[in-house]
C-alpha cells in the first residue's frame with residue numbers, strides 16, 4: 331500500500347487540476363460568458379466532497395492527530411495553520427454556493443460574486459497545498475516510521491468508506507474528468 335503522505339500528495343494533484351478548471355470557469359464568467367449552472371454546481375460539489383469531506387477528513391481525523399501525538403504542537407504550529415485554512419476554505423465554498431444559487435436564479439451580480447469567491451478559494455488552496463507538500467509532509471515523513479505510514483494509509487481507507495461510501499471516490503474522479511472538459515469547452519454560438 332502507498333504511504334499515507336503519498337496518498338495525500340496524489341489527492342493534492344487531483345485537487346490542483348480542479349483548481350485550474352475553477353480558474354478557467356472564473357475567467358469565462360469575468361468575460362461575461364454564460365456557463366452552464368451545472369458546471370458551477372459540479373465544481374462546488376467536487377470541492378465539498380473530494381477536497382473537504384474526503385481529503386481534509388483524512389487530514390483532520392487521522393493524519394494531523396497522529397502528528398500531534400508524535401510531538402507536533404496542536405495549535406500555533408503548522409497543524410493549527412492548516413486547520414485554520416481548511417475553515418477559510420469552507421467559508422469560501424459557502425460563498426461560491428450562495429453565488430451559484432443566485433446565478434441559477436438570474437441575479438445580475440452573481441457571476442462576478444462566484445468568480446471572486448472562486449479565485450480566493452483557488453489562491454488559498456494552491457498555497458495551502460504547497461505548504462503541506464513542501465513543509466508539513468516533509469516534517470511528517472521524517473517523524474513517521476514506515477509502519478506508522480502504513481497504519482495511517484489503512485485508517486484513510488476507513489475514513490473514505492465511512493464518510494464517502496463505497497464507490498464515491500471513483501464516481502468523483504469520473505465526474506471530475508467531465509467537469510474539466512466542460513470548463514474548457516467554448517460557448518455554443
Ligand SMILES: [Fe+2]
Pocket residue numbers: 386389412416458462
Ligand atoms: Fe489540508
Ligand SMILES: [Fe+2]
Pocket residue numbers: 338342385389459462
Ligand atoms: Fe491536503
